[in-house]
Amino acid sequence: MVEPGSIETGMIRTIPPRSGTAFMLDRGQTLTVIDPEGRQVADLLAFSRTDLREVISSGRTLDYASRLYLTTSDPLYSNRSNVMLRIVEDTVGRHDFLLTPCSRDTFRIIYGDTDPHRGCFGNLAAALAPYGVEEDAIPVAFNCFMNVPVDGATGTFTVEPPLSGPGDHISFTAEMDLVIGLTACSALQSNGGAFKPIQYRID
Numbered sequence: 001m002v003e004p005g006s007i008e009t010g011m012i013r014t015i016p017p018r019s020g021t022a023f024m025l026d027r028g029q030t031l032t033v034i035d036p037e038g039r040q041v042a043d044l045l046a047f048s049r050t051d052l053r054e055v056i057s058s059g060r061t062l063d064y065a066s067r068l069y070l071t072t073s074d075p076l077y078s079n080r081s082n083v084m085l086r087i088v089e090d091t092v093g094r095h096d097f098l099l100t101p102c103s104r105d106t107f108r109i110i111y112g113d114t115d116p117h118r119g120c121f122g123n124l125a126a127a128l129a130p131y132g133v134e135e136d137a138i139p140v141a142f143n144c145f146m147n148v149p150v151d152g153a154t155g156t157f158t159v160e161p162p163l164s165g166p167g168d169h170i171s172f173t174a175e176m177d178l179v180i181g182l183t184a185c186s187a188l189q190s191n192g193g194a195f196k197p198i199q200y201r202i203d
Contacts, residue, residue, distance in 0.1 A: 020123030020183035041185035096146035161192030
């Protein structure tokens, strides 16, 4: 069950490296995600406050957009084909909506870590738990600033350093009352080899 609450508007907040947070975003409010140092990914999730089973959907959004790279004016749809967020400003133009949040298993399977960090998945799960979101309800995130080029001939992809520089940002307007999960991504490969903070502001 979602607890009532609000977040002060107009204030820039900082998410420390390799961590995450969750908060409410009201319909009509604008969320701006900022990369203060450059080349840092932020995983973004959205859940309807009316029914947490309605959640941001990569599949629906990309299907309706008919392209992989979303930017200004593009809507982000829910699993029920309702618009949850709309991109209203984007200074980078390259974000990812294919890859799932990194996790302990990501670091174990891909990187061979023997004592893996809990990753964005674990950070999102912990931040969203007080709102009643269970781990199995966490979908593919909209990965702000993540740079995942796809080869058109073979369909193979690589994870490259973000194209974002210091102060670049992407802004979304909420089309419904939402619970938002947001991280400063924990995967070295996604962030150009260094862990950095992410900032956000609600207006």
